[in-house]
Amino acid sequence: PPAGKTQQGLKEQYRLGSLLGRGGFGSVFAATRLSDGAPVAIKRVPRNRVLHWGELPDGTSAPLEIVLLAKVSTGFPGVVQLLEWLELPKDILMVLERPKRCQDLHRFIRARRFLPEEEARELFRQVLEAVRHCTSCGVLHRDIKPGNILVDLDTGQAKVIDFGCGTYLQDTAYTHFAGTRSYSPPEWTHFGRYYGKPATIWSLGILLHQMVCGEHPFRRGQNISWDHQLSLPQRLSQGGSSSLGLWGIPVLGDSSGLVGILHWQLLRRWHMSCSPPKQGVDGKVQAEL
Template sequence: MPRAHPRPRAGLPRPCPRASRRGLAFARLWQCWRWRCWAGISAWGWGKAQQALQEQYRLGSLLGHGGFGSVWAATRLSDRAAVAIKRVPRNRVRHWGELPNGTSAPLEIVLLHKVSTGFPGVVQLLEWLELPKDIIIIMERPERSQDLQHFIRARRFLCEEVARELFRQVLEAVRHCTSCGVLHRDLKPGNILLDLATGQAKLIDFGCGTYLQDTAYTHFAGTPSYSPPEWNQFGWYYGQPATVWSLGILLHQMVCGEHPFRRGHKISWDHQLSLPPRLSQECQDVIRRCLSMLDVDRPSVEDLLCHPWMQDSHLP
């Protein structure tokens, strides 16, 4: 005879179907995961500052992580606004600066404070907290957004009209940062956030940034594959030419869908940059000029904004 299943005792809930048990297990796992996420925001314990964070924001998914720390999507409970919460371990903060009110703060926050207020092309700093073991940075986050790296990857490459408009916005953001005395130093598709509802591009992540100076830099911060040849050859670079080199790689990635100097391919002084014939001559000229081997041959940001290819700019 087949074995009979025991009948549930009175007062106890009936066994759930397998799907329901899975759903219950998932719900418990989700609650545990969220608790661990908040615990990760500040590993030092459930202090008042961490409790205030929990009362003001609902933590969402992980947006990115790396040597800098972690960035999480979150919702501000007071008005349901979407925000991004960045956690940086204090022991990874190498440089500090001073805010206008005299408060000492990590250099990333000082730079972001200088460039973000009132300019749409840079992510807005909302607030920041200094905890015993972590620095917490809270920034705006468009409700529907995607970084440029994933935006390009989903389309393989961008048509010139769309690339032109986005490139113009990045140029204007770089010009704004320069006028504020700030050098970003890590321009790449992953550090450009697109508001999919408005088409606005926003420069994010000033963790590698520094103050703009007229003299050469002898320390590199940023992504090595975007570093200019003068740094790789001589160990120095100037802020503006290095920025324009990164902009050339960025534009190439937009319209070609790949880095012009792929991993393992070294840049030589007699390199010949091969570009698809489908690109207009004006677009090719912008890329080639930005990727000039000699830094003195590269155009300025103002020159790029005045280039004939940029004059046909219009919203995508």
């Protein structure tokens, strides 16, 4: 992604609009590209909040978020595209693609209370494809949740956004947590360590629960543990030829093309009310992404 434009040059190319969102790492604004009227998003991150830097293929030093985006976004529709970025004395600016009509999945679900199983299956399939693409590129997002999934309302395309908590994928355990606490896996709470792929499966399970049930499976302030019993609505199908498989977890086999995540793996990793992992967090229980 090109960098090096002056701030004045950026103002000449984009018209800034309303604030779209604000988080711990920065603010995101709607904007319009003046050359063709295309909608974009501009993310502003204060330099003093950029804790990790990396190197782009051309040798340029850049914030790790930009390096990770450069690895996963080009040519893949399921991840937001980084169009360009700018390093200023006090801020880092990222120009990102923004569908003309879009809504994050959190607001998308709230507007409907919950998603029908067919609609949830299709959106969840796209998220799985995006996560699998990221891991194949050696990137771990670490903050998969409805607020970080953008839905194009015209095409139905889901896009993973916000790699501010992302890092490089590793086979060894992580001892530092980055992301949203209510999506953290039990092994982080109990052991202070976690493995990237199983932790992602855990957050995907919570995401799916929110899609089809309309709410987070763990009430605020409730300890996330392996013996937590989930209560799922009776309206959910019980498998067979339906869109969702056993207990509402999608059956992702050869028919979906996502052979890397079988439904039994997802059940074993997420519905942990059966029993905690016998080996703790030694990495032996790994779901392939």
